Amino acid sequence: MEISIQNVSETYPDGxxxxxxxxxxxxxxxxxxxxxxxxxxxSTLMKLLAAALLPTEGRILVDGQPLAKRxxxxxxxxxxxxxxxxxxxxxxxxxxxxxxxxxxxxxxxxEEIRRVIRQVNLTEKAKAKIRTLSGGQRQRxxxxxxxxxNPQLLIFDEPTVGLDPEERIQFRSLFSHMAQDRLVLLxxxxxxxxxxxxxxxxxxxxxxxxxSGTPEQLIRLAEGHVGVFWERDAARERGLSITARVNTGxxxxxxxxxxxxxDYARAEEPSLEDAYLYxxxxxxxx
Numbered sequence: 001m002e003i004s005i006q007n008v009s010e011t012y013p014d015g016x017x018x019x020x021x022x023x024x025x026x027x028x029x030x031x032x033x034x035x036x037x038x039x040x041x042x043s044t045l046m047k048l049l050a051a052a053l054l055p056t057e058g059r060i061l062v063d064g065q066p067l068a069k070r071x072x073x074x075x076x077x078x079x080x081x082x083x084x085x086x087x088x089x090x091x092x093x094x095x096x097x098x099x100x101x102x103x104x105x106x107x108x109x110x111e112e113i114r115r116v117i118r119q120v121n122l123t124e125k126a127k128a129k130i131r132t133l134s135g136g137q138r139q140r141x142x143x144x145x146x147x148x149x150n151p152q153l154l155i156f157d158e159p160t161v162g163l164d165p166e167e168r169i170q171f172r173s174l175f176s177h178m179a180q181d182r183l184v185l186l187x188x189x190x191x192x193x194x195x196x197x198x199x200x201x202x203x204x205x206x207x208x209x210x211x212s213g214t215p216e217q218l219i220r221l222a223e224g225h226v227g228v229f230w231e232r233d234a235a236r237e238r239g240l241s242i243t244a245r246v247n248t249g250x251x252x253x254x255x256x257x258x259x260x261x262x263d264y265a266r267a268e269e270p271s272l273e274d275a276y277l278y279x280x281x282x283x284x285x286x
Contacts, residue, residue, distance in 0.1 A: 007058040029183065032186065037205060100145040125137060
């Protein structure tokens with residue numbers, strides 16, 4: 001599968017422009033991480049790719065054809081978990097997934113439902129009412145419905161919200177495995193969720209792409225722009241963004257990103273989170 005987003009803009013009826021002249025090419029197999037602050041346009045992009053919205057300007061091609069002509073085939077092979085996905089609280093997990101399987105047009109869905117329940121580790125809760133589930137378990141039900149039918153395009157908007165660290169690790173492994181033969185898009189605020197599994201990262205801010213490339217390429221952009229220092233040594237520095245403060249027996253240790261580091265700061269090797277925060281802070285300062 002190949003998706004080509006060409007000069008797409010999206011303006012909502014209230015006048016808010018969510019995407020501006022946005023272009024991006026996506027190819028299967030692959031796991032693509034979408035990063036960006038709240039309101040950057042990530043959810044709008046995912047809705048466009050799921051054909052839940054039509055672009056105000058520009059076009060989206062799927063395997064070389066306009067999305068409007070491929071919409072039926074696209075949705076038949078799509079697994080989508082939006083950020084505001086709702087569940088029917090009075091249904092059991094199995095009943096809800098049976099309902100979603102019917103909407104997808106799956107024939108003889110019983111085995112498929114058992115498969116996805118096993119994948120998300122909810123076998124013991126298969127007959128439980130959704131209203132009795134914890135927040136993390138409800139999120140796993142949402143992921144399970146996206147996996148129904150073994151779709152070739154998977155779109156997850158904040159899929160690991162509410163999951164504990166061990167569950168997040170398990171799902172990162174699952175997403176990575178699925179991306180070996182299909183296209184998986186993962187939007188998240190949790191940098192760890194993209195650092196270990198995504199081969200491509202796209203950073204979006206104010207409706208535009210600010211970076212597209214590998215995690216290593218993004219990290220290299222921040223080399224020489226990450227430093228640590230004692231808070232007591234710091235004057236009011238312009239252009240520095242504090243990313244972390246750690247209390248120690250010697251005082252408060254600060255970690256910061258910026259175009260220019262003060263003399264008292266010790267340069268540090270950037271992490272992916274440092275690189276992302278450096279890029280976003282630089283864009284915000286423009």
